[in-house]
Amino acid sequence: MKQNSKKYAALLATAVMIGLASGGIIAYRKLNSPQPPNTQKTQNNTANSSKSPAEKLIKLTDSVSVKPAAGDYTADNHIWRLVNKTHPLKNSKYRPENLQLATVDSRPDKPEEERSVRADIMPDVEQLFASAKAAGHDLQIGSGFRGYELQNTYYSSYVNAYGQAAADKFSSKPGYSEHQTGLVMDIAAADHNCYLETCFGETAAGKWLAKHAHEYGFILRYPKGKERITGYQYEPWHFRYVGRELAAALKQANMTFDQASPILLGEPSAEKSR
DSSP: OHHHHHHHHHHHHHHHHHHHHHHHHHHHHHHHSOOOOOHHHHHHHHHHHTOOOOOOOEESSSSOEEOOOSSOTTSTTOTTOOOBTTBOOSSTTOOOTTEEEOSSOBOTTSOGGGGEEEGGGHHHHHHHHHHHHHTTOOEEEEEOOOOHHHHHHHHHHHHHHHOHHHHTTTOOOTTSOGGGGTOEEEEEETTOTTTTSGGGGGSHHHHHHHHHGGGGTEEEEEOTTOHHHHSSOOEEEEEEEOOHHHHHHHHHHTOOHHHHHHHHHTOTTHHHHO
């Protein structure tokens, strides 16, 4: 009886061990077998990865907005850099590194420096002049880049001739001139009709520029009726490059660059400029 009991106990122990071993093998296989993908989670991740945050627009007016530009808008080499009587260049002797002699017609009696603009805006300059020519207007750069020394020569001569109060209405002190950015052109008709005179705005070429320059990234920088805002008299020949999108927005909003700049920079005074 004892022997049978011992045999029974041994058989029972063996069966238990086999059962435990079988369960372990099954559990091991289950843990290590490939699992079906969580399709819901995969779909959610895919959907989320395809979404990008909406780009925040800069609101110039209730109906006009622009995309922000890369870089520091206050840097002397930025195309959105405001330069006027209260915002001089940080480096008064600033000179763009990429100046290029204009590939369009320019006044041959001017020094090469003054017949140059920044190379990165030259494609738009060429397209502007080509479109004007196609419309029947032969244009010429009357004055492009002016370094500190050349601007000082101009400004000093005007002060000597007309007095500082009068000169300040149409000429900039050195270091305060947009011409020094390489982003500005005084544009003239090739026949010099109304050259650097307000009557240029009434010529066919002047009217065409006022209507179409923004399509190529240029704004009429000192428009009529905005003298108190810009600080300068009406100059229908003075065009400043700010890029096509901003130029179109300023045209649509009937806003000067002086009014737009604090908004672009997010300054507290921006609300007063709207």
